Structures are given as C-alpha cells and as structure tokens.
Amino acid sequence: MSFPLLTATAALPAIGAIATAAVPAARRTAAKWLALLFSLATLVLAGIALARFEPGGDRYQLTESHAWIKDFGVRYELGVDGIGLALMALTALLIPFIILAGWHDADPLETKSSRWRPTQGFFALILAVEAMVILSFEATDVFLFYILFEAMLIPMYFLIGGFGDRAHTGSDENAAAQRSYAAVKFLLYNLVGGLIMLAAVIGLYVVAGTFSLSEIAEARANGSLSMATSTERWLFLGFFFAFAVKAPLWPLHTWLPNAMGEATSPVAVLITAVVDKVGTFAMLRFCLQLFPEASKWATPVIVVLALISIVYGALLAVGQRDIKRLIAYASISHFGFIILGIFAMTSQGQSGATLYMVNHGISTAALMLVAGFLITRRGSRLIADYGGVQKVAPILAGTFLIGGLATLSLPGLAPFVSEFLVLVGAFSAYPAAGIIATTGIVLAALYVLVLYQRTMTGPVKAEVQGMADLKARELAVVLPLIALLLFLGVYPKPLTEIVNPAVQHTMSDVQKKDPQPEVEAAK
16 A cells, blocks of 8 residues: 555644643643644655646546445545645645744743643644645545534634734733634634535535545546536535635625734734635635536626625725734735636636635735734734834845735736736636726735835834844744745746646536637738
8 A cells, every 4th residue: 555645744733733732831842843843744745745746647646545434425535636735735834934933922921820831732723723724635525625624613713712912902801802702703604604515515415425526526427417407506505605704705704804813923824824725725626626517607796706805805904004904804805816716717817816825825924924023022913003113123124025015916926926817817708807806906005015114114113113123033934935935926837837737627627718819810
C-alpha cells in the first residue's frame, strides 16, 4: 500500500493539537515551539504533495478510499485536484506564520489564575482548525466534507470568543461581551447554513444513492443518474446557501466584521485567509460538479450578489474607523470578486478565482499581521489614534504599505494577476458585470491609501513617538509573505500550471466553453 500522504498531511496537525494541549501549564514556551514544529512538518508534507502532483494527470490524485459507515454508503475518500492542492498548500503555508505572529497573544494576564492555560489551548485550537481545513480540501465524499465543514466551527468559536483582541477601547467586561457576541454570531450563522446543507446532503443521497463524487460523476456519465430539474435546483440552493455564508457573500456576510474585529489578528487571518476559502472552494467542487444545470440557472442572481458584495464591501471599508474592520470589509469585496470569477463560467474567470483565493490569503495575511503588530504597540484599533508612524517605525510602515498595495491589486504583486483574470473572464461573459466590478478597484485604492495616509504619514502623535520597529520574529513573519507576493506577481506560472487543468474539468462539468471574441470581417 502506498503511503497515505493526504491523510498524513491532515493527521499531523491534529496530532500536534493534542500534543500541544497536553503540555504542562508551566511550559508555555515549549507548547509554542511544539505547535510551530508540527505546523512546519505539515508544510513539508504539503510540499511533497505538490511535488508528486502531475498537472496533466488524473483529475483527482493521491487518492485514498476506505469504507467508513457501510450501512449509509459513507466512505473515507480523499483526493486532490489542482484547486484543492493549491488551497491545501496555502493553508499549510500560512499556519506557521499565524503561530509566529500570535506568539504572545495568548500569554496569561496577571489577573488570571495560574491554573488557566490559554497558551496551550490557543495553539492547539489553531492546529485543530488546520487539520480540518486541509482534510476538507482533500475530501471527495460529500458526507465526510460536511462533517469537517461543521466541525471546524467549534475550535473557531473558542478562538474568537476565548482569545479575543486585547486592544479594546472599552472596559474588560465590554470587551468580553463583544467577543462573546462575535463568537456566537459566527457560530449561529454558520450553523444555520450547515443545517440547510445537511438537508441537501440527505436529499443528494436519496437521489444518487451515494456520497462519493467519483461514483456520482460516473453515474452521470453513463446515464444511470438523472435528477428532476426542480430537485437539482433545490439541492443546489441548499449547498450554495451554506457556502455563501462561509464565503461570505452579501447579504450573509455580517458575521465577518464582528469576528475579525474581536479576534486576535492571527485568528482574523485564520478566518478570512484559511477558513472562509472552504466556502468558495466548495462552490467549485460541489455546486458546479454536482449540480451543473442548477449552477447555470442560478448564475445571473449570483453574479448580481457578487457585484453587490464587491461594491458594498469596498464602500463600507472606505468609511471605517477601525483598522481591522476595514480589512474585514475589504475581504468581503474580494470574496465578491472570487465568486464573480467562479460563476462567470469562463476558464479565465475560474482560473482567476482560484488564484485569487491563494493570493488573497497571502496578501490579507501580510496586511492583517502587520496591522496586528501595529495595534499591539499602540493598544488601539482606531485609525484616528495613529499618525506619523513611518517616521518612528519605517520598516513597519513599509511592510504595511506593501500589504496594502497588494490588497488593492497593484501590478507587479500577486493579487493583480488574479483580479485581472477575473475581470477578463467576467467581461467576456457579462460585459456589464465586468464594468461594475471595476469600481471595486477604484474604491480599493481609496480605502487602502487613505488608511496608510492617516496612520503612517503626517505629524508624529505623542502616543506613537516611542513606537518600536519590527523585531526579528515579526520580520520572519512578514518578509516571506512579501517575497511570495512579489514572486507570484511577476511569475504566476507555478500556480497556473497546477490550477488550469482542474478548471478545464470544471468547465466540462457545466458544459461551458469560453465565449469567442467577435471579430469584424475585413472589408
């Protein structure tokens, strides 16, 4: 039997979570290093999976299949295509930086009991989320995916509610109440979406008699599986609703600003750069593959919702006074671009959407983590409390600027390639949608540059006067992310070679071809 690489890649952080949680209370530093070690080992396994993947080979590779719940036809089935592999690698890449950035975020406060062990729990929960997210990108059994889709909510709930941002302008009681509200809102929104998806999962089993993607695809190909139009549409809506909540898509987005604002900056990155990608990934893997006709039927409405997300999220980002909430609303706008690319139903749009998932994860991590370092130093999330930072901490200001420029998709940085492909794909299928979406670019330049101008330039405020620049640990977090943004901005080929074959399979699932440009005949 070949080595179960995909299982090992997900199992390693799960084992790390248990080991980290078991570290004695007095050994907080040992728990941090143990969590970092497990995350780096997971990154190595993800790199091996990348090396073994053949872009021109089978659709799903490194596959594993074992009986699980035989009476209900549930199997433990894993496999990755280029899209799942890229997002699995993104997750494995970001977790070590998240752990390093949050190195002191869960250290116990002096007022807490010595028996309270937040540090071990904080890093154990991060590793638990990593394990579930990676396995969700690998799962090719619908029921297995559903279990992971719901289970990851539990550690995220505790990370948001139990380990909130300490830079809060109100009292400790008010801060705790805000964290609790954000955590409960996150949980309720996603649980409702998950319960609706559960009904659709059961309906799919009743219709198809299996949860296996490969078996359903085979049954469709040989004509042994056919769904009534109304049935397919209802099942599609059940799946899509859950994924739209997770993504998040307007108007199901309102939990995200609360969750990102109240969580620590590393956990905010975990939410938007890692966990939320499960929603957009699932739209490609499950909605389009399982329900191709219903996907085409719903496309006009979804495109409109994506456009609203793009413009609405960007407009609200412009008006924010809180740094972290600004980045949260910017992410809502960016997820609108991703969903627009997916449902443009063009190869450029879907390739751009997949690249956008990866590049948005890197750029948002860079910007949010530097913002977290800034907030930790000043003790405030309010933009008005800053000014002149570039004069006292030039490296911090410079990295913050690069992260912001990546967020607005400056040419030469990785997100530009993604956004360009999404807009090309959208414009070729829906010209009006492509034109409206470009307003998101203009607004992104506005909120990023205004944020930088108000926090980093101008007179040095008294509270900022003694601010320290980035330290070695913080530079170890930020500089590799910036290097990746630059590398993928000028040379995206390593990503596109992996992603494009999977996109072609998805286009084949929905039986769509790229629109041919209209060329006027020569006279």
